[in-house]
Amino acid sequence: MLSIDDGISSGRSVGFLVRRTHKSFTRALEVRLRAHGISISMWFFLRLLWEKDGLSQKECAHELSLTQPTTVSAMHNLEERGLIRRVRNEKDRRLTNIYLTEEGRALRQELIHYATEVNQLATAGICDWEVEALRSLLTRVNAALEADIEAQR
Numbered sequence: 662m663l664s665i666d667d668g669i670s671s672g673r674s675v676g677f678l679v680r681r682t683h684k685s686f687t688r689a690l691e692v693r694l695r696a697h698g699i700s701i702s703m704w705f706f707l708r709l710l711w712e713k714d715g716l717s718q719k720e721c722a723h724e725l726s727l728t729q730p731t732t733v734s735a736m737h738n739l740e741e742r743g744l745i746r747r748v749r750n751e752k753d754r755r756l757t758n759i760y761l762t763e764e765g766r767a768l769r770q771e772l773i774h775y776a777t778e779v780n781q782l783a784t785a786g787i788c789d790w791e792v793e794a795l796r797s798l799l800t801r802v803n804a805a806l807e808a809d810i811e812a813q814r
Contacts, residue, residue, distance in 0.1 A: 675802065686779060693775040697768075698742075702735045704772070707744065710761050711769045717756040718747070744768065 672678070691701045699707070705725055710716065716724065722732040736759060739745040744765035750756035784792050 689779045690775055703739055706735050706739060707768060710759060714761050715758050717750060717758050719756060721759060
């Protein structure tokens with residue numbers, strides 16, 4: 662159990678360090694994407710759709726843990742750029758499915774290397790077993806927090 666003496670007030674808490682690290686990852690990626698006119702929010706949706714094209718708008722919001730209004734705004738921006746098209750779901754007219762356009766799909770080849778680059782920069786100087794240990798620990802931390810969230814519902 663952590664106490665105030667364990668460094669929480671001095672920026673040593675796990676939560677603080679994970680959030681700070683996430684922000685650094687995001688900023689490093691954002692700088693690279695900016696030259697292509699892609700915002701970080703657009704990136705998250707493109708990345709998801711490159712893996713799961715055709716998800717509903719609601720599923721996209723859920724997968725990325727975003728609110729519906731945030732998702733609608735991002736979808737609007739992606740559609741204006743010609744990177745996605747929205748199609749009313751034939752089985753459930755309340756849902757809208759999101760499909761990448763050819764241009765949206767083509768961006769994968771142009772941009773995906775940035776994610777690899779940022780991850781390599783972040784882990785430079787860390788040996789392979791440490792990176793695997795970090796992955797394992799973060800996975801366990803995330804699972805514990807997700808279990809708590811479920812229990813609170």
